[in-house]
Every structure is written in structure tokens, then in C-alpha cells.
Amino acid sequence: MKNILWFVVLFASFIFADDISNLQRVSGKFKQVSSGKTAWSVDYKNHVYYWADKWVRVKGSFVQVATSADNTVCAISEDNRAYRWRNKKWHIMADYEVIFIAVGSKKHIWGISAQNTIIEWDPLQKLWIEHPIEVSSVSVGRDGFVWASAPNNSSFFTNGQWQRSRADFRDIIVDDMSNLWALDVENNVFRLQNGSWVQVFPPALSQLSVSNGKVWGISSCGKIYRFESPVFASESEELLQPIEQTSWSWQELNDVVDRYFPYVYMSSEDRFHPSSVEWLLDRVSLVKKQSGEEVIVAKPPHTKEEVYKIKSPQKGALYYPSIKGTEAKRGDIHTATMYVNAKRINAYQDYTDIQYWFFYPYNGSGTLVIFGEIVPVSLFGAHEGDWEHITVRVDNVTRDVQAIYFSQHGGGEWIFDLSKIKWKNGHPIVYSSKHGHASYPKIGLNKDAFLNVGLVNKTDKGPLWDATGQLKIIGTWDELQSYVSPPQWLDFPYDWGMPRLPYSKELLYKSFPTLPRWTIDLVAPVLKEMWNTIVTGGPAGPKQKGSWDGPE
Structure with a gap:
């Protein structure tokens, strides 16, 4: 019954609402950010920083960093090895290729292997455990709830087993099982509230990280923002608001x-x-298909003028340029x-x-x-x-x-x-x-x-x-x-070839x-x-x- 209720929550219909929060700009330009007790980030030169009212650089060169609310920090090196930050030093976790890492807490560390399979860190044996599923991203909450996304599918890990479902987002971001966030293909940001997905940010963020209610994000050009709400007081500098676009002649x-x-x-x-397109139309015929029958409407040199006349679909008819019998x-x-x-x-x-x-x-x-x-x-x-x-x-x-x-x-x-x-x-x-x-x-x-x-x-x-x-x-x-x-x-409303x-x-x-x-x-x-x-x-x-x- 619990799983059925969970599926209902996951597939709840979208309810779009006015913004319930403000994104606020933080100084710096980065390619990746992770939210935790404090935020950590990586710039375009693979330098790593943490936030302490300003960005403080630490030693090391890494392509990705992940942190959590209990201040566990891990990172992926340029040679695809996972490291953990302890006592102000980076320590390798295991000699194993890892291309992505996600941290919910010191007990809940997950990643993606070089073979694009999902892996789980065993802190007792100090090794990675592989799960037989190919994924493109993974997110883990502080309670151990995991969401992994795969091409055209998503999976989530609960009650000790994998379950698969269809997702309407390109990425799900987990704070914990009851606090899920999402990015859609248009970079809109959503949060699951009372069983419904509510849009909370405008389409501006390409990457998002959430931990204990603290939300950090990066725009498509590397600018970094964080989320201000009644339960998270931000000290950031600049509200994200519509701007006047620079004119070009x-x-x-x-x-x-x-x-x-x-x-x-x-x-x-x-x-x-x-x-x-003109080269093609000079060499092919225009065909009309209706009621299962195909009729040639025009041949070169008249194909172009007939194609140009068609600006909107005609009920029950299908038109297409046919390359059959040509060298086009x-x-x-x-x-x-x-x-x-x-x-x-x-x-x-x-x-x-x-x-x-x-x-x-x-x-x-x-x-x-x-x-x-x-x-x-x-x-x-x-x-x-x-x-x-x-x-x-x-x-x-x-x-x-x-x-x-x-x-x-x-x-x-x-x-x-x-x-x-x-x-x-x-x-x-x-x-x-x-x-x-x-x-x-x-x-x-x-x-x-x-x-x-x-x-x-x-x-x-x-x-x-x-x-x-x-x-x-x-x-x-x-x-x-x-x-x-x-x-x-340009307004030709049909496909540019015969039906597949x-x-x-x-x-x-x-x-x-x-x-x-x-x-x-x-x-x-x-x-x-x-x-x-x-x-x-x-x-x-x-x-x-x-x-x-x-x-x-």
C-alpha cells in the first residue's frame, strides 16, 4: 500500500503557481554546486571552493563535488577517482573509477561508475557495491532515499529494492523522501508539495542542489544563486528578475x-x-496521400511553387516531397x-x-x-x-x-x-x-x-x-x-519526406x-x-x- 501511495505522489498532476520564493545571486561563476551544511562548488578550471560568507578555495583539482547536511564532502578527480574531505585533506575512497558522486550523509553515499551503472558506498568494507542498472544521474537524501535517472526512464530506491517509474522531469533532486525537487526540460524548477508539483522558480537554472531546505543553483552561463524562504534566511546580493535585453542591430x-x-x-x-531545400525541390515530386492513395501533385520544375502554397494542414490529407526514383x-x-x-x-x-x-x-x-x-x-x-x-x-x-x-x-x-x-x-x-x-x-x-x-x-x-x-x-x-x-x-506543415x-x-x-x-x-x-x-x-x-x- 505504501508503494501505491508513493506512485500516486510521483505522478500527481502539475499545479503551476506564482513564485513562492526568490532566487538570489551569489558572487562567483561555477560549473557545479552542491548544497550541504555549507555549499561547495567547482569552477571551470576544476578549482574547489566552500562557502563561508565568501568563496574559500581548498587544495586539489576536481571535476565534481558533493556534500550533505552533516558536512560530509566527497569529490571526483580528473582521473575518475572518488575522494573524501577529512581533517582538511582529501583522502581517496577506493581505487575504483567513479564519474559522478552524490552524498546524503556519511552513511549514504552513492555514485555512477565508469560503466554508467549505479554504485553504493559500503563504509564498513570501504568498497563500492554495484547495482545492475544503467543511469545518467543520481541524487540521495539525508534519510538514504535515492532517485536515479536513466535515459527516458527514472528509478527510485526504497524499502531495500529498486522500483522503476516514468518521470516528467529531466532531473529529480532529493533532500529527503518527503522533500523532492525537480528540473524540467525548460529549466523550470518544481517542488513536491501536498502531493502536487508546484513551480517555484522561473526557467533560469540548469543545475540544482538541495540539502536540509537549503537550495543552491547554477544558471546556464555559470552564475550561482540560492533560495530564500521563511525557513532559510539568505545573505545573498542580487534578486533574479527579468532584465532588459541588450539590443543588437x-x-x-x-x-x-x-x-x-x-x-x-x-x-x-x-x-x-x-x-x-531549394536544391531538393528542384529534383523531386510533391506527393499527396489521402484515403490510402498516393497521387503526384507536381513534378520539377513546378514542385517548389506547389509546396509554397501549402501553409496549413488539410484535413485527411498528407503532402510530402518524394525522393523515390531520384538521386536526391x-x-x-x-x-x-x-x-x-x-x-x-x-x-x-x-x-x-x-x-x-x-x-x-x-x-x-x-x-x-x-x-x-x-x-x-x-x-x-x-x-x-x-x-x-x-x-x-x-x-x-x-x-x-x-x-x-x-x-x-x-x-x-x-x-x-x-x-x-x-x-x-x-x-x-x-x-x-x-x-x-x-x-x-x-x-x-x-x-x-x-x-x-x-x-x-x-x-x-x-x-x-x-x-x-x-x-x-x-x-x-x-x-x-x-x-x-x-x-x-518555412511554413510547410508536413514532414519533409514520405511517412515512416x-x-x-x-x-x-x-x-x-x-x-x-x-x-x-x-x-x-x-x-x-x-x-x-x-x-x-x-x-x-x-x-x-x-x-x-x-x-x-
Whole structure:
């Protein structure tokens, strides 16, 4: 009965309310903060500090620090070893690779191993105990309650066992079992109150830590804040309030766009390259599908004018450009256009997000890892029309890059440590994955796996796409919108390719002709989730995606 009640609490509907608190600015700029008896933080040079009415630096270089209400402090070194702070010195906990650590108290220390499995510290045996579940984050309360998040799922640990549930947030932050906080994908902050999730902060924080009611957070550009409420008196300096955005002229926007557009390296094994939309429409037909029948509406050179006429969906009808019987799959990297959308959606910080959109006529079939084996597949993930992008976040005053977002299969990752990104003449380098065209900052397999089953996103230094002279701004915020001449295809309300095949077991069997069917059946639930993720969203045009005028 207790577990049933707990599930009811977890899945309670959202109740949005006026702010019940104020975020207040604290001096300093950091990449990570942890709340405890006092707060500890790590800056972008991996220096570690604790808060004592000001930031006090301690010896050592660490990538992450975690603390608790009983003043237990642990940290992760650059070589992935866990240390504990005792008697003003760092002491290694065990010779074991740990990439993330969470501390609820001296009795409740958890982490994530180098294999992305969750691990629990045994203080008596002084060793890590591994639990067989792959996770992306973990949070532990002072009472030992644990919440661990995994791709597309969340799990929590209670009554001595793991239980799994679906979560509506990207991260759950645990103070104790009765005091849960959450961050959603738009960086809104919520707290569980009386069985309902209540929004307490505006969309401004990218990282959050809570301990004994003390809440610390970091904005997407590294500014640090803490929470003031009737039970937590803060001595902070600056209220987080909407600000007036620094104005740019049209020329200034163009200068920034030109300064930071990415150099994109295609995979050397990928023959499906980007193109401009106009290049595609000059080579393909427009097809109308209705009542199960497909009819060609227009052929080149009339395809463009017919596509431009379609501004809103028509009931019962489906339109799409068809590359069937053409060579349009290959694209044309030499004439490809990089489309730009500049947006300002956060009223609490003075920055601009510059989206660089890439169009590919065709997304090839994927490559998977299944229980450690790399498996090419014939149908999995293949579809016509593929829109990808990166986002460069620029400080409105200094015009410096604050962070870069790399889109990947309906999701993506923000990178705030710019040293993890390669640069060429001041431009970020993007590696486009083989066939899927997901964007990565590095060369490699870039596995996206859950329980050792998932996608392989192979990147290398293949043909270079240099979009110099091929940039086109197609969207911006209201102040500069009058300067923009949006292309006529931008409002096309349908996908940019033929409808994708729905998921079925038979389709899986065809996609993996070399694997025994019992193997496919074993991993089918994970593959189904991947199928629905991979083939959804990519063919939709940029303006039809939520990130066009919303957060990434």
C-alpha cells in the first residue's frame, strides 16, 4: 500500500503557481554546486571552493563535488577517482573509477561508475557495491532515499529494492523522501508539495542542489544563486528578475552569425550529405496521400511553387516531397545552405541563442550496439528528410560564446566547458554521425545505450562542410524580424519526406537479418522505444519543432 501511495505522489498532476520564493545571486561563476551544511562548488578550471560568507578555495583539482547536511564532502578527480574531505585533506575512497558522486550523509553515499551503472558506498568494507542498472544521474537524501535517472526512464530506491517509474522531469533532486525537487526540460524548477508539483522558480537554472531546505543553483552561463524562504534566511546580493535585453542591430546579428557558424565534418562512411531545400525541390515530386492513395501533385520544375502554397494542414490529407526514383538522397555539400534562427527566450539572462539548421534529403539506416556487439541494420532509423541543428549561446554584451548545444535524435546536450569543443579559426567544429547526422563535439562511436543496447553514432573527419557564403537567416526575435525574408517553404506543415513505417516486430526482424529472433525478442522493448524516438521529429521542418521558439 505504501508503494501505491508513493506512485500516486510521483505522478500527481502539475499545479503551476506564482513564485513562492526568490532566487538570489551569489558572487562567483561555477560549473557545479552542491548544497550541504555549507555549499561547495567547482569552477571551470576544476578549482574547489566552500562557502563561508565568501568563496574559500581548498587544495586539489576536481571535476565534481558533493556534500550533505552533516558536512560530509566527497569529490571526483580528473582521473575518475572518488575522494573524501577529512581533517582538511582529501583522502581517496577506493581505487575504483567513479564519474559522478552524490552524498546524503556519511552513511549514504552513492555514485555512477565508469560503466554508467549505479554504485553504493559500503563504509564498513570501504568498497563500492554495484547495482545492475544503467543511469545518467543520481541524487540521495539525508534519510538514504535515492532517485536515479536513466535515459527516458527514472528509478527510485526504497524499502531495500529498486522500483522503476516514468518521470516528467529531466532531473529529480532529493533532500529527503518527503522533500523532492525537480528540473524540467525548460529549466523550470518544481517542488513536491501536498502531493502536487508546484513551480517555484522561473526557467533560469540548469543545475540544482538541495540539502536540509537549503537550495543552491547554477544558471546556464555559470552564475550561482540560492533560495530564500521563511525557513532559510539568505545573505545573498542580487534578486533574479527579468532584465532588459541588450539590443543588437541587424548588422551586429549578421556579424555574430558569421563569426560562430560551425564547420561540419561528415562521416567518411556517409554518402548522404546536406543540401539546400531549394536544391531538393528542384529534383523531386510533391506527393499527396489521402484515403490510402498516393497521387503526384507536381513534378520539377513546378514542385517548389506547389509546396509554397501549402501553409496549413488539410484535413485527411498528407503532402510530402518524394525522393523515390531520384538521386536526391546524396544531397550536395558544395551548395548546401546553413539556415539560421536567432532567438531570445529567457528574460532573466542577457544572451542570444543562434540556431544553425542543417537539412539532409535522406537519413540512412542506423548502427546499434547490442550487448556489446556492433550491429549494422538495414531499415532501423532510415527516413526521408532530416533536419538537424546546433545552437551557439552568445553573451549579448561581450559577444563571447557561453555554451553550445549539439542536437542528437530528438534530444541533445549542452556543453558549457568550451575546452571540450574543437575550434577552427574561431568556429566550433561539429562532427555529423554516420547516416543519422546527429551532432557531436568529438570523433568516435558516441554510443547512446541503455542496458548495453542502443545507438552507435560513428563520427570521423570525413568531407568538410564549410558554409562560408551559404548562411541564411530565416528567423529572429521581434525587434529584428522586419529585416528577415523567411523562405516560402518555412511554413510547410508536413514532414519533409514520405511517412515512416510504424513499429512492428516483423520490421525488427527485417532490420536484423543476421540475428536470431530470440535475441531480438529479448531486447525488443528497448528497440521499440528507440524506434519511436529515432523516427519521430527528424523530418519535421525547423519552425515546426519546439526548440524553434522554445528552449532546447
